[in-house]
Amino acid sequence: MRLLALIAVILTGGLIIFQTGAFPDFGDANAPANTYLSTYYLEHGQADTHAPNIVTSVLADYRGYDTMFETTVVFAAGLACFFLLRRKKVPGGEPRIYRHMPTGITLRIADGGKLPAEDSEVFRRLDTEFVPQQLIIKNTCRIVIPFIQIFALYVIAHGHYSPGGGFQGGVLLAASIILYAISHDLRRAIRRFSEKTAALMGSLGVLIYAGTGALCLLMGANFLNYKALAPLLGVDAVMARSHGILIVEIGVAFAVMAMIIWIYYNLSSAGKHDEGL
């Protein structure tokens, strides 16, 4: 089997490399991929959309449909993880073990017993992820997380002028919450950013994107043609396209952030949302 796979792979790779002779050279400015449309984008992008970062204007304006469905794919992936893995919490289920921190006494609370409050500082739950001392990790993350989030907001808002945008900013925001879940524990992260919030924010992001398109349709232009929003926003047509890009990027950031966090919750706890990594 391995030998067969090796032969098949070498054959396929050999065929591809054999054909590279017909491909354009590396860095060739006149290659077919670098002419036609991309030249138009570079020459007219800034005048059309008032966004110097052409990647952003192509992403959210010229190819708005593509990006809308990419966002929908991310949303669908989050939903798929939820439907595949999420399990209902059995009330009680197995006994839980708590430690009373001041005295160091360990308590075993049987199924149906009265449990201490989840965020109690006096009682700490002992589970497979229990670590007695993690002062440095916790405090470092406490300091770092707000700055990650501020940087993420900068990346989203500054997508027009520098590398950035909704996808990158959304992933950064998600990373800050995941860092919190890793450095503290999953239950605490879920209390801060619950599953319900994730579901609502993800849907809201897709709704903002599709709703902007539908609003353009209502204003009498084509779907996702932000020029039509000019009277609503009180600016000229070019500026309306610039603002339209920003609105859509915010929608993308919402959807991507919520879905990456939701996928993490479901994967790391195998759908139980109880004990994480």
Next chain:
Amino acid sequence: MTDLLPLMAAKYNYWIYTILMMTGLYAMIAKNNLVKKIIGMNIFQTAIILFYVSIAYKTGGTLPIIMEGGHGGGHGAINAADYINPLPHTLMLTAIVVSVATMGVALALAIKVYRQYGTLEEDDINHQIRTQAGQ
């Protein structure tokens, strides 16, 4: 052989992407563990991303962020050869995030398979399915 070396030097990006892509393909075919197969799929996706980004490159080109004109709308002459191609970058920007999300789904399916069969080794799973069908 004398022809091959300049050809390799001019198009080495295709060689790298092919080697990377075939590594991923080999992992997907030959490896027995489902998680290793998923990692192979991820390497394959990375190879495609490298391919797209490498064809966008122009010698001497810079980032596709227009410098002329500043905030004024850019009425100066913009030479497209000075900037690398923005289109493949846009496509790959979305593809990276989507590949992370779809890999999440693949891992979720792997967890589901593990719950059902208690193993992630492909031949064990096949063996279990065959013995169940034989009864």
